[in-house]
Amino acid sequence: MPMLTLIAGLCLFLGVHSVRIFADGWRERQCQKWGVDTWRGTYAALSLLGMVLIVWGFGMVREVPVVLWMPPMGMRHAAALFTLMAFILLVAAYVPGNAIKARVHHPMVLGVKLWAVGHLLANGNLAHVILFGSFLVWAVVDFMAARQRDRRNPSSQLPPTTAKATAITVVVGVVSWVAFAFWLHGWLIGVKPFG
Numbered sequence: 001m002p003m004l005t006l007i008a009g010l011c012l013f014l015g016v017h018s019v020r021i022f023a024d025g026w027r028e029r030q031c032q033k034w035g036v037d038t039w040r041g042t043y044a045a046l047s048l049l050g051m052v053l054i055v056w057g058f059g060m061v062r063e064v065p066v067v068l069w070m071p072p073m074g075m076r077h078a079a080a081l082f083t084l085m086a087f088i089l090l091v092a093a094y095v096p097g098n099a100i101k102a103r104v105h106h107p108m109v110l111g112v113k114l115w116a117v118g119h120l121l122a123n124g125n126l127a128h129v130i131l132f133g134s135f136l137v138w139a140v141v142d143f144m145a146a147r148q149r150d151r152r153n154p155s156s157q158l159p160p161t162t163a164k165a166t167a168i169t170v171v172v173g174v175v176s177w178v179a180f181a182f183w184l185h186g187w188l189i190g191v192k193p194f195g
Contacts, residue, residue, distance in 0.1 A: 001060075002057055002060030002061045002063075002064075003057065003061055003127075003130075004057070005053055005056055005057030005060065006053070006054060006057030006058050006060075006061055006127065006130065006131065007057070007130070008053050008057070009050050009051065009052070009053025009054035009055075009056070009057050010050070010054060010130070010131070010134045011050075012046060012049060012050035012053060013047055013050025013051055013053075013054060014050075014134060014135070014138045015050075016043060016046045016047050016050060017047070017138065017142070018138065018141075018142070020145070021141060021142055021145040024149075027039075054131070058127055058131055061126075061127040062125070062127055065125045065126075065127065066125060066126035066127070067124060067125055067126075068124050068125065068126055068129060069124035070124055071121060071122055071123065071124050075121040075122045076122050076193065078118065078121050078122070079118035079119060079121050079122035079193070080118070080181065080193065080194075081118070082114045082115065082117055082118025082121070083114070083115055083118045083119075083177065083181070084173075084174065084177045084181075085111070085114050086111040086112070086114040086115040086118070087111070087173045087174070087176050087177035087180070088100070088111075088169065088170055088173030088174065088177075089104070089107040089108065089110050089111030089114065089173070090107070090108055090111045090173065090176075091169050091172045091173040091176065092104075092107035092108075092111075092169045092173070093106075093107045093108035093111070095165055095168055095169045095172070096159060096165065097159050097160060097161050097162050097165035098161060098162075098165040098166045098168070098169040099161040099163075099165075099166040100166060100169055100170075102161045105146070105147070105150055106142075106143055106146045106147070109139050109142050109143045109146060110139075110143060112135055112136075112138075112139040113136060113139040113140065113143065115132075115135070116132040116133070116135040116136035116139060117132075117136060119131075119132040120132045120133065120136065181193050181194060182194060
């Protein structure tokens with residue numbers, strides 16, 4: 001039951017987030033038919049339900065770990081570096097005019113990739129492999145699909161970049177990572193990466 005809950009949550013959450021990858025035309029038609037606000041509301045509700053199932057299922061599965069391998073302790077340092085970069089990329093998705101977004105075009109998806117790889121390096125339990133492996137596969141496929149859309153629509157120009165916007169992106173990303181890694185991760189997830 002716990003593993004099925006986790007898998008159901010992953011299917012729902014990643015399935016909703018995969019509509020644009022596999023059925024972009026259908027998505028556009030539904031937005032026109034229902035209205036953008038109704039589409040976004042439904043999307044958000046299904047995403048939230050999927051996330052609740054993921055958190056609930058993962059919490060239960062973690063209580064009875066199935067160890068596949070024991071990662072070396074040094075992998076924690078690699079995971080910390082990967083997640084630091086992931087936080088900067090996450091912030092880059094929202095700060096207008098930063099050079100990181102101009103360079104990679106889809107920083108949030110790239111950040112999910114790095115977050116997933118980092119956690120896979122540092123964790124060898126079955127639940128971790130299913131959770132982070134699923135997000136990694138989704139992020140790889142989503143990034144490829146997004147880059148194909150970019151090539152089909154080369155006219156989508158990003159605004160000019162500034163050093164100030166890029167600096168803000170990096171500073172906010174680093175500060176957010178520090179807060180999460182040293183305090184919030186332990187409080188929310190129950191695991192202290194540096195504790």
